[in-house]
Amino acid sequence: MPTSRRLPPPGVLLFLGYGLLILATIGVSLRWVVDMAISAPISFPGLVVMILLAYTIFTITLVLQRKEAARGLAVGLSTLTVPLAFFFLVSPVPILVLAPGILGVLLWVGLRRPASRAWFCEP
Numbered sequence: 001m002p003t004s005r006r007l008p009p010p011g012v013l014l015f016l017g018y019g020l021l022i023l024a025t026i027g028v029s030l031r032w033v034v035d036m037a038i039s040a041p042i043s044f045p046g047l048v049v050m051i052l053l054a055y056t057i058f059t060i061t062l063v064l065q066r067k068e069a070a071r072g073l074a075v076g077l078s079t080l081t082v083p084l085a086f087f088f089l090v091s092p093v094p095i096l097v098l099a100p101g102i103l104g105v106l107l108w109v110g111l112r113r114p115a116s117r118a119w120f121c122e123p
Contacts, residue, residue, distance in 0.1 A: 011110020012063060012119050015074050018107060019060045022080070026053050063120075071111060071120045078107035 008016070026049055033046050059077050062070035081104030088096040110116060 009113065009115035009119055011107070011113050011116040014110050015078065015107060016060065016063065018078065018103065019056055022052070022056050026056070066120055066122045068120050068123060071117065075108070075111050078104060078111065081107070
């Protein structure tokens with residue numbers, strides 16, 4: 001019996017937008033990572049970027065497939081807003097902490113709502 005494809009809940013849509021924002025940021029920084037790889041084939045920033053790229057793509061794929069495991073991975077990926085908030089907190093303009101802070105809270109609340117939990121129904 002085919003399942004009906006409906007629009008994801010707002011929390012899941014927010015997470016998908018957040019995931020695409022991470023992918024866009026990685027895409028912009030990839031030139032710098034490739035330039036670093038010319039001088040040193042293995043570097044810490046290169047490893048972090050590649051691991052984040054794989055984790056983000058895998059999580060987005062599972063979210064679109066509505067897998068139960070995707071919720072935990074999505075919550076884990078949304079915690080990346082915490083180090084960004086701390087970075088902005090110690091920056092010269094600490095008011096910038098509001099953007100990742102609000103995004104993190106919205107992701108946390110949105111992914112924990114009953115509608116979002118119901119979205120991840122496939123085993």
